[in-house]
Amino acid sequence: xxxxxxxxxxxxxxGVIAIIFGIILFAAPGISLAFLVILFGAFAxxxxxxxxVSAVGRARHHENWGSLVLVGITGILAGLLSWFxxxxxxxxxxxxxxxxxxxxxxxxxxxxxxxxKAIRGEFWLGLAGALSILFGVLMFINPAAGALAVVWLxxxxxxxxxxxxxxxxxxLRSIGVRRQATV
Numbered sequence: 001x002x003x004x005x006x007x008x009x010x011x012x013x014x015g016v017i018a019i020i021f022g023i024i025l026f027a028a029p030g031i032s033l034a035f036l037v038i039l040f041g042a043f044a045x046x047x048x049x050x051x052x053v054s055a056v057g058r059a060r061h062h063e064n065w066g067s068l069v070l071v072g073i074t075g076i077l078a079g080l081l082s083w084f085x086x087x088x089x090x091x092x093x094x095x096x097x098x099x100x101x102x103x104x105x106x107x108x109x110x111x112x113x114x115x116x117k118a119i120r121g122e123f124w125l126g127l128a129g130a131l132s133i134l135f136g137v138l139m140f141i142n143p144a145a146g147a148l149a150v151v152w153l154x155x156x157x158x159x160x161x162x163x164x165x166x167x168x169x170x171x172l173r174s175i176g177v178r179r180q181a182t183v
Contacts, residue, residue, distance in 0.1 A: 005176030012169035018162030025155030041082035048075025098139030105132025124168035
């Protein structure tokens with residue numbers, strides 16, 4: 001728990017990056033699919049790296065870190081796949097993004113359950129995980145959606161997901177401040 005509260009800023013940064021990514025997609029809805037592939041790859045890789053950084057911090061304190069490693073590796077692999085296969089069709093991209101969101105969501109819910117043992121009443125990460133799963137399922141249900149709809153759906157998901165991560169980071173920060181005040 002101490003590791004998470006000490007690194008609340010990494011969760012905050014993940015949320016801010018997700019929101020910026022979402023705003024970019026809404027600001028430029030005519031964005032080409034090729035650029036979307038590159039942008040999604042960058043987002044997934046950066047998100048994966050921050051998850052791995054959090055996992056390393058938890059491992060140093062002999063805390064449960066496995067789900068964070070899986071989230072990080074999944075994000076990095078999804079990002080690399082989108083970079084190395086930039087000619088992927090819109091439908092294939094939808095499936096890659098959908099699979100990434102579902103896997104990440106499941107692992108975030110696992111991490112949230114573990115976090116609940118340390119933080120009473122915490123639900124932000126679990127809610128973000130549920131949103132990730134819902135987003136991924138929607139991507140699989142309607143893969144033929146137009147590129148503009150996909151861009152807006154990804155943008156909305158990224159913004160809401162970012163807000164939830166910022167909520168979690170602020171909760172972690174306040175817990176850390178309270179912990180330091182009692183020391």
